[in-house]
Amino acid sequence: MLEFMGVLYDVPNDILHERIDDLLKLFSLYDRRDYLLEGYSRGMKQKVLIASALIHDPPILFLDEPTSMLDPRAALMVKDLIKKLADSAGKTIFICSHILPFVEELCDRIGIINQGRLIAVGTIEDIIGQTGTKTLEEAFIAVTGGVEEKELLAWREQKDADS
Numbered sequence: 124m125l126e127f128m129g130v131l132y133d134v135p136n137d138i139l140h141e142r143i144d145d146l147l148k149l150f151s152l153y154d155r156r157d158y159l160l161e162g163y164s165r166g167m168k169q170k171v172l173i174a175s176a177l178i179h180d181p182p183i184l185f186l187d188e189p190t191s192m193l194d195p196r197a198a199l200m201v202k203d204l205i206k207k208l209a210d211s212a213g214k215t216i217f218i219c220s221h222i223l224p225f226v227e228e229l230c231d232r233i234g235i236i237n238q239g240r241l242i243a244v245g246t247i248e249d250i251i252g253q254t255g256t257k258t259l260e261e262a263f264i265a266v267t268g269g270v271e272e273k274e275l276l277a278w279r280e281q282k283d284a285d286s
Contacts, residue, residue, distance in 0.1 A: 125147070129179065134178060139178075149204075150171075151197075152167060166193050169191060173186070186218050188221070188222075189205065189220075231246065232244070235263060243262075
């Protein structure tokens, strides 16, 4: 998979194999380098997807829920990697995530999308300030239209009434 992605992005052959080895070691997959992807766990597949995004060393990186399905140790490594890529390697990284603590930890600027429309852009502090809320979660709820009040246990209460 990584070789295929490297070829797609025209990574020179002399660089490609060394980079693949480095990425497999980084993601603790080197010992399974000859296994078929279909035999990998979902977390291992997620690591391969991130490595695929990095294989050609792009100046801009797009990551969708990058820590999804990763164990805590791997998730921490990916967060540290994202920080280093942004800070030390000068990469621009777009992250799509619903995990707001993750967003708060890693992102300088955020955009909130609701029903396919970008409805808020700025720093976390800007968006919290504009909404008059105290947390990013509260700000998100405020800009996306609030919370629909529902009886959360209605299904349970109905079952008890029928019994």
